[in-house]
Amino acid sequence: MSVIAIANQKGGCGKTTTAVNLASAVAVNSKRVLLIDLDPQSHATLGLNIESQNSIYNVLSTYTSEKLTLKDIIVNVEANFDVAPANILLGTLEQELSDEIGRELKLFEAIKEIESDYDYILIDCPPNLGILTVNAIRAAQEVIIPVEPSRFSLIGVDRLLEIIDLISTRLNHPVKYRLLITMFDSRLRHSFQILNAIKEKYSANLFKTIIHTNVKLKEASLSGQSAVTYAKYSRGSKDYFYLASEIMYRKEASLDNIMRQMVKEKVKQLGEITFSLQNPNAQEVYIVGDFNNWKASEENKLSRNNGGSWVKRLTLRPGTYHYKFVVDGEWQEDPSNPNKEENNFGGYNSLIEI
Ligand SMILES: Nc1ncnc2c1ncn2[C@@H]1O[C@H](COP(=O)(O)OP(=O)(O)OP(=O)(O)O)[C@@H](O)[C@H]1O
Ligand SMILES: [Mg+2]
Numbered sequence: 001m002s003v004i005a006i007a008n009q010k011g012g013c014g015k016t017t018t019a020v021n022l023a024s025a026v027a028v029n030s031k032r033v034l035l036i037d038l039d040p041q042s043h044a045t046l047g048l049n050i051e052s053q054n055s056i057y058n059v060l061s062t063y064t065s066e067k068l069t070l071k072d073i074i075v076n077v078e079a080n081f082d083v084a085p086a087n088i089l090l091g092t093l094e095q096e097l098s099d100e101i102g103r104e105l106k107l108f109e110a111i112k113e114i115e116s117d118y119d120y121i122l123i124d125c126p127p128n129l130g131i132l133t134v135n136a137i138r139a140a141q142e143v144i145i146p147v148e149p150s151r152f153s154l155i156g157v158d159r160l161l162e163i164i165d166l167i168s169t170r171l172n173h174p175v176k177y178r179l180l181i182t183m184f185d186s187r188l189r190h191s192f193q194i195l196n197a198i199k200e201k202y203s204a205n206l207f208k209t210i211i212h213t214n215v216k217l218k219e220a221s222l223s224g225q226s227a228v229t230y231a232k233y234s235r236g237s238k239d240y241f242y243l244a245s246e247i248m249y250r251k252e253a254s255l256d257n258i259m260r261q262m263v264k265e266k267v268k269q270l271g272e273i274t275f276s277l278q279n280p281n282a283q284e285v286y287i288v289g290d291f292n293n294w295k296a297s298e299e300n301k302l303s304r305n306n307g308g309s310w311v312k313r314l315t316l317r318p319g320t321y322h323y324k325f326v327v328d329g330e331w332q333e334d335p336s337n338p339n340k341e342e343n344n345f346g347g348y349n350s351l352i353e354i
Pocket of ligand 1: 018217
């Protein structure tokens with residue numbers, strides 16, 4: 001089970017949009033996801049149209065008249081996708097917890113009870129570095145820091161990294177972090193300038209995925225859904241699917257390794273075959289067939305060996321193929337291959353099975 005906090009004290013940089021859509025995209029990939037709304041503004045809760053009397057406040061507060069566990073407050077919103085909702089009362093928790101011992105462990109303790117029920121737990125943080133954000137980071141193994149490329153976007157990131165570092169060292173809880181570019185507008189030159197500056201400074205801790213500006217992400221939240229369900233084929237939805245795969249596959253291997261493995265498996269299914277023709281007098285020889293649309297082009301040219309034989313090695317998928325050689329402009333069958341089939345032009349094509 002992975003716990004991921006989505007934090008940045010800068011307001012409006014895409015934390016909630018990321019939390020909701022990443023959760024939805026991971027759930028579509030058949031992983032069980034819980035999104036904990038840890039922001040008193042309750043934007044994730046409201047953006048998913050959840051109406052609930054109870055909230056994460058009842059779980060974390062010692063003074064509440066109705067003490068509940070996470071299991072009591074969880075609401076299901078989509079297949080595999082549950083939410084622990086927030087409400088405005090959460091705002092009072094900061095003060096309530098100010099004198100409590102172990103106050104930064106509250107969420108961590110609460111999560112223990114349900115951790116085997118989920119593959120991923122995402123935590124949407126408020127736009128400050130108070131006790132709620134500290135609780136989220138202490139409960140998490142990784143922090144996603146959404147950064148929207150504007151002039152002031154990097155202000156505060158280093159302060160957040162200091163907090164992550166303090167939690168790692170003082171509370172003996174190592175936490176990874178990665179920056180995520182959000183609301184990227186590729187029409188603006190300054191977006192690229194800021195992107196380059198971020199790459200230069202944080203290259204080792206930056207998601208490959210970039211979230212572009214996309215109106216469907218806004219519309220989806222107004223309609224009470226994730227964009228992944230509201231507008232599955234939108235750019236916004238696709239970006240969050242990419243992010244989900246970047247996160248899911250990192251656990252087992254890096255995305256690059258997975259791509260390499262997939263290519264290897266594909267290549268295994270391909271057969272390598274060498275076509276040859278003995279003709280010392282020919283000036284140029286091509287091979288044409290089903291596999292290259294019968295086109296005598298440069299890449300289908302045979303090479304001449306010293307002994308006067310012509311060869312071409314091709315990599316083809318398993319199957320049956322018709323082909324011919326084109327020798328100095330004349331089409332002819334392969335004389336060394338007895339397998340042939342009549343064609344529509346009154347002649348024969350050579351036949352090969354791979
Ligand atoms: N990629 C995007 N394209 C277009 N609009 C976006 C995108 N990401 C977020 N928005 C919009 O920008 C606004 C702020 O986004 P969001 O609420 O996700 O930020 P936040 O960091 O959670 O804010 P807060 O700090 O207040 O919690 C919202 O109206 C949201 O719909
Ligand atoms: Mg938010």
